[in-house]
Amino acid sequence: MNERVYNFSAGPSVLPEEVLVEAAKDMLNYKGSGMSVMEMSHRSKVFDSIIKEAESLFKELMDIPDNYKVLFLQGGASTQFSMVPLNLFNNTKTADYVETGSWASKAIKEAKRYGAVNVLASSKDKTYSYIPKLDPSTFTKDADYFHITVNNTIYGTRFAPESIPDTGNVPLVGDMSSNILSEVYDIKKFGLVYAGAQKNMGPSGLTTVIIRDDLIGNEMDITPTMLNYKIHADADSLYNTPPCYAIYICMLIFKWLKEKGGVAAMEKINKEKAALLYDYLDESNLFKATVAAEDRSLMNVPFVTGNDDLDAAFVKEATEKGFVNLKGHRSVGGMRASIYNAMPFEGVEKLVKLMKDFEVKNK
Ligand SMILES: *Cc1c(COP(=O)(O)O)cnc(C)c1O
Numbered sequence: 001m002n003e004r005v006y007n008f009s010a011g012p013s014v015l016p017e018e019v020l021v022e023a024a025k026d027m028l029n030y031k032g033s034g035m036s037v038m039e040m041s042h043r044s045k046v047f048d049s050i051i052k053e054a055e056s057l058f059k060e061l062m063d064i065p066d067n068y069k070v071l072f073l074q075g076g077a078s079t080q081f082s083m084v085p086l087n088l089f090n091n092t093k094t095a096d097y098v099e100t101g102s103w104a105s106k107a108i109k110e111a112k113r114y115g116a117v118n119v120l121a122s123s124k125d126k127t128y129s130y131i132p133k134l135d136p137s138t139f140t141k142d143a144d145y146f147h148i149t150v151n152n153t154i155y156g157t158r159f160a161p162e163s164i165p166d167t168g169n170v171p172l173v174g175d176m177s178s179n180i181l182s183e184v185y186d187i188k189k190f191g192l193v194y195a196g197a198q199k200n201m202g203p204s205g206l207t208t209v210i211i212r213d214d215l216i217g218n219e220m221d222i223t224p225t226m227l228n229y230k231i232h233a234d235a236d237s238l239y240n241t242p243p244c245y246a247i248y249i250c251m252l253i254f255k256w257l258k259e260k261g262g263v264a265a266m267e268k269i270n271k272e273k274a275a276l277l278y279d280y281l282d283e284s285n286l287f288k289a290t291v292a293a294e295d296r297s298l299m300n301v302p303f304v305t306g307n308d309d310l311d312a313a314f315v316k317e318a319t320e321k322g323f324v325n326l327k328g329h330r331s332v333g334g335m336r337a338s339i340y341n342a343m344p345f346e347g348v349e350k351l352v353k354l355m356k357d358f359e360v361k362n363k
Contacts, residue, residue: 006347009325010153010300010338011178012198019252037248042241050248051237057254061263062180064187064210071209071229072237072247077103077177077196080207081110083227084173084192088145089115090218095145096120096170101128101152102331103175114220115144127332128155130292134165145171145191151179153199154329156302156336157295161185171215179299180208181257182341183267191215197246200299200340202253206246257341266341267298273339273348274298280352286310286359290332304334311335314358323351 007014030037033046040047055070093115097108099122111117118140121132146167151158158179171191180195192211198204217230225231231239278296281289281303290302305311311334315327328334339348
C-alpha cells in the first residue's frame with residue numbers, strides 16, 4: 001500500500017485513519033449481517049441502529065436540545081440554499097443575509113427566487129478577507145430569518161462562537177459546512193444549522209440539518225416534497241432512501257470524536273494547530289496570511305507569497321513531499337491549508353517546517 005499523504009484538501013477532505021481502517025474491516029460483513037452497509041436495506045434493523053446511533057452521538061457532541069430535530073439529507077449544502085427559504089419564508093417573506101463569500105452569494109441568489117433579501121453587509125470589497133461588523137439597528141425586525149455562513153471555506157474567515165449575531169426573535173440560520181464540530185457553538189443561538197458532511201464531518205453525499213421544531217411545517221405551497229423539512233422530520237430521515245453509507249461513516253466519525261473527548265477537546269487541538277500556522281505566517285518574511293487577524297478560520301488557512309511563481313514552486317515542492325491539495329482557490333490564489341479535525345497536529349507541524357525550509361531557500 002502507498003503511504004498516506006498529508007491531505008490539506010478543502011473538501012472532500014481527510015478522514016480519521018482509524019475510521020477508515022474500521023470501515024475496511026467491516027466492509028464485507030458488517031457485524032454479522034453477512035453484508036456491507038452499502039448492500040443493506042435502509043429499513044432493516046441493522047441500518048436502523050446505525051442511523052439512530054449517528055443521530056444520538058451527533059446530538060450529544062453538539063449538545064443539541066430536545067426541541068431540535070436532526071435530519072440526514074442529500075443534495076449538498078447547496079440544496080439548503082433553496083430549502084431554507086422555501087421552508088422559512090412563511091410570513092413577511094423577507095430575510096437578512098450577510099455576504100461573506102461565494103457560498104453566501106449563492107445562498108442569497110437562491111433566496112431571491114422566493115422572497116425579499118436584504119444583504120445587510122458584505123466584505124466583497126476586500127475579496128471577503130474579513131467578517132463585516134454588523135449593526136443590529138439595521139436588522140429587519142420582522143424578517144422570517146437571518147442567514148450567515150459561519151465559516152467561509154474559500155476565504156478562511158469565520159464568525160467565532162462569541163461573535164454570532166444576536167437576532168432576537170428572528171431565527172438565525174447558519175451554514176456550518178466547513179466548521180461543524182470544530183469548536184463549541186451554542187446551538188440555541190440558531191434556529192437552523194446546515195452542513196454538507198464532506199468538509200469536517202464525513203464523506204460527501206450527506207447533508208445534516210439541525211432545525212428547531214417550530215420552524216418545521218410552515219413551508220411555502222410550492223415547496224417540492226423532497227425539499228420539505230416536515231416530510232423528512234416526520235419520517236426520521238427515511239422518507240426515501242438516505243445516503244446510508246455516508247451516514248454509517250459519519251456515525252463512526254462521531255464515535256471517534258467522542259473518544260477524543262468531544263468537540264471541546266477538538267476545539268483545543270484545532271486552536272493549537274491554527275495558532276502554529278498563523279504564528280508562523282505572521283512572523284514569516286515570505287508567506288503572509290490573507291485574513292484579518294480577528295476573523296481567521298480555524299479550519300481553512302489561505303496564505304500567499306505575493307509572487308505567483310513562488311506560490312507555484314511551493315505547491316509543487318510540497319506535493320512532491322506528500323503535502324497535497326495546498327493550491328488556493330482560484331479566487332484568492334496562493335495556497336490554502338484546510339486543517340480539519342482529522343488533520344493531525346503533526347501534519348501542521350511538518351507543513352510549517354516545510355514552509356520554513358522553503359523560506360530559507362528562497363530568501
Ligand atoms: C462546500 C460548501 C458549500 C457547498 O457544499 P455542497 O455540499 O458541495 O453543496 C456550501 N457552503 C459552504 C460554507 C461550503 O464550504
